Amino acid sequence: MNLDNLRHSCAHLLAHSVKLLYPGALNAIGPAIENGFYQDFDMGKWKISEEELPKIEAKMRQILPTWEKFTFNEVSLAEAKRVFRDNKYKVEMATEFAKGGKKLMTNNPGDFLDLCKMGHVENPSKELTHFKLLSVAGAYWRGSEKNKMLTRIYGTCWPTEKELNDYLKQLEESKKRDHRKLGKELDLFSINQLTGPGLILWHPKLSTVRNIVESYWKKEHSNENYKLVYTPHIASMDMFVTSRHYNKYINSMFPAMLHQYIEGESAPDYLVDEQLKPMNCPNHIQIYKDRPRSYRELPFRMGELGTVYRYERAGTLHGMIRVRGFTQDDSHIFCTPGQVIDEVRGVIKLTRKMYEVFGFTDYQVYIATRPEKYLGTLEMWNFAENSLKKAAELESLSYKIDEGEGVFYGPKIDSKVKDSLGREWQLGTIQFDFNQPSYAESTKEDLEEFWAMKTFKDKFKTKENLWKYLKNLGRGFDVQYVDKKGEKKQAVMIHRTILGSMERFFGVLIEHFAGAFPIWLAPVQAKVLPITDRNLRYAQDVYKKLGNRGIRTELDDRNETLQSKIRDAEKEKVPYMLIVGDKEESKNQVAVRLRNGKDLGQYSLAEAISEIKNKIENKIVD
C-alpha cells in the first residue's frame, strides 16, 4: 500500500470532519509527510486546542463508513472558482495551478468536495481506520510570516493497528531520550534565566565529556596538518563591515558595542567600536594575511574551536541543538584551485572517520547549489559545484542535491544527523566562499544598505561620514598567495565544520546514546559499590587504584543496600559497577556488573583494571 496515498486520504477525512464540527472553517493544504500528515485550516471564529482532538477523531470515525470511494472530476478554472467561492485558499491555489498549466481535479468521497491532486486509497472506509491525531500548531499560509497564521492539525495513519501502535510507542520512547530531559536527569547541562535563553551551562559531567571530545578533535586535526589557533570573541566592527556580514547577516547578529554609549556622543574614537563575533572566518583570514603567503605554504588548514554568538529568534531555540552562543569546530582551508578536490576529499574522509568513532553511521549528505542571488562568477560556481560532486563521487559518498539552496557566497556540502524524534540537524558542512577572499570597491548600493541600519546612522550621523568610511574599507579581504611565477593570485577559501558546534553535537550525541555514553566518553567510567561498612576500607583502596590508572571512578559509600546502589548507578548509566563484599576483599577481587544488567562475576582487581583500560583505549562502543 502507498503510505502517502493513505495519509493524504486521511487528511481529507480530517478536513471534512473539522468542517462539519466547525461551520465556517476553511481547509487549506493537507499533504502526507514522513510518518503522517497534516491539514491546515483557517478556523474563522473558532479556536481549537489539543483537548478537542478526541472529539474530531470521533467525528472522523463517524463519517468514515460513508467514504466509499474517491471519484475524480476535471474542472475548469471558472468551475473551480465557483465551487470553492467560499474558500479563498482553494481559489488561490486553483488560480495558480491553472496558470502553471496543471489540470484541476476535484474529488468527493462521502459527499465532501475538495480540490485535489489525486493519489488516494481505493477503499477509504476500510483502509483509513488506523489513524490518530497528534497535535495542533500554528503555521503561516504558504510558510510566509507575512501571511495569515492558520491552524495546523498533525496526525498519523497506518495500514494496520499494529503499525500504528508501534509508531506511537516509538514516539514515547523517543521522548525518553530527549537530550533536554536526559540533560536534567543526568546532571549534564542547564539553561538558566539569568544566564539567558539559548546559552548553555555545561555541568562538570558533560564538561568532562566535552574535554575528551575536544582533545580527540585536536589530535585528529593535528594529524591532518591543521594549524590550531585561538581568536578573540569580539572584533572591531570594521571587520564585519568589510566582510559584509553586517548587511547580509544583520538579523543574526547581536547589536554592536558602540563606544558612544559608554563615553557619550562626543567619544572621539568612534572608529573602534566592537562587535560580538557571529563567525570565526574573518579572524582566521587576518592570521593568514599577516604576511604574504607562498603557494608552497598551501594548502593552509587553520582550525579553531571558536565560540560565536548569533541572535537566533526566540521561537527557534531548542535545548542544546539551537542556541545563541556556541563553539564551532571551525576550520578554514586556503588553497589553490588545483588543490580543491583533494582538500574536499580530505574533509569528507575526516568527517566519515570521526562520525564512525561516535557511532554516527547513518547520516545524510546534501550538496546545495547556486541560489538566485549570488556573489562571484558563474565560472567560479560551476568549478566549485563540480569539485564538490567530484570529491563526493571519488569518496563514494552518496548525496542528495539541494537545488538552489547554497549560500550567496558559495555552494556547500552539509552532513545531517537525526535526533530522537527523527528531525534532521546539520552538523558538518563544507562551504566555498567567493566573497571574503575577493575584493571590490564599496558601492552606492552598499551605502544605502548600511545607511538603512540604525547602528550606522547612530555611529556616523551623516551619509557623508558613512561613505568615507565604507569607501576606505571596500568589500572583502583580498586573500592572496604568490604562485610559482611570482604572481599574486586569489586563494580559494573553504569553510568547514565536522561536528558543527559542540552544543548541537552534544545534543544529538546525548540522544544518540540515550545518555549512555560509550566508556571512553562516559563522565564516570566505573563506580565502586561496597556491600557493607566492613568493606569500606577495601573499597577506598579499589577506588584509588582505578583513579591512579586514569579511570574516572566514583565510590558509593552511602548507607544504602547494594540493590539501591546498583539501581542508582544504572540510572546514572555508569558503564562498570565494581561490587566489593567480604568475598572479594578476601581474594583482592571485584565483582563486575555492566550497566546493561550483565553480571560478569569475580575478577582480580588487576584484571578488571586492564579490561576497562583496554575498552577505553580502543574507544569501544558497547
Place this chain on the structure above:
RNA sequence: GCCUAGGUAGUUUAGUGGUAAAACAAACCCUUGGUAAGGGUUAGAGCGAGGGUUCAAUUCCCUCCCUAGGCUCCA
C-alpha cells in the same frame, strides 16, 4: 516574531478565591543488607515576574519573561 500548550519544593507532579500536598532526591537515626528502591524522623516552595479585581489570589483578569511543539516537505 507568530499560533497552541505550559511555568507550584532540587526533580516529577497534585491542588485550592481564605496564605499549599505527595513521591523521589537531601540531612540525621535505625538497619550491615550480595546484583534495579529496607525502615523512620527532619528540613525544604508561598506557587515565573509585575500590575489589576477582591475583605482576601498561587487560584480570576492584563502585561511581560521563560519553556515545549509547530510555522520545510504544496490541491
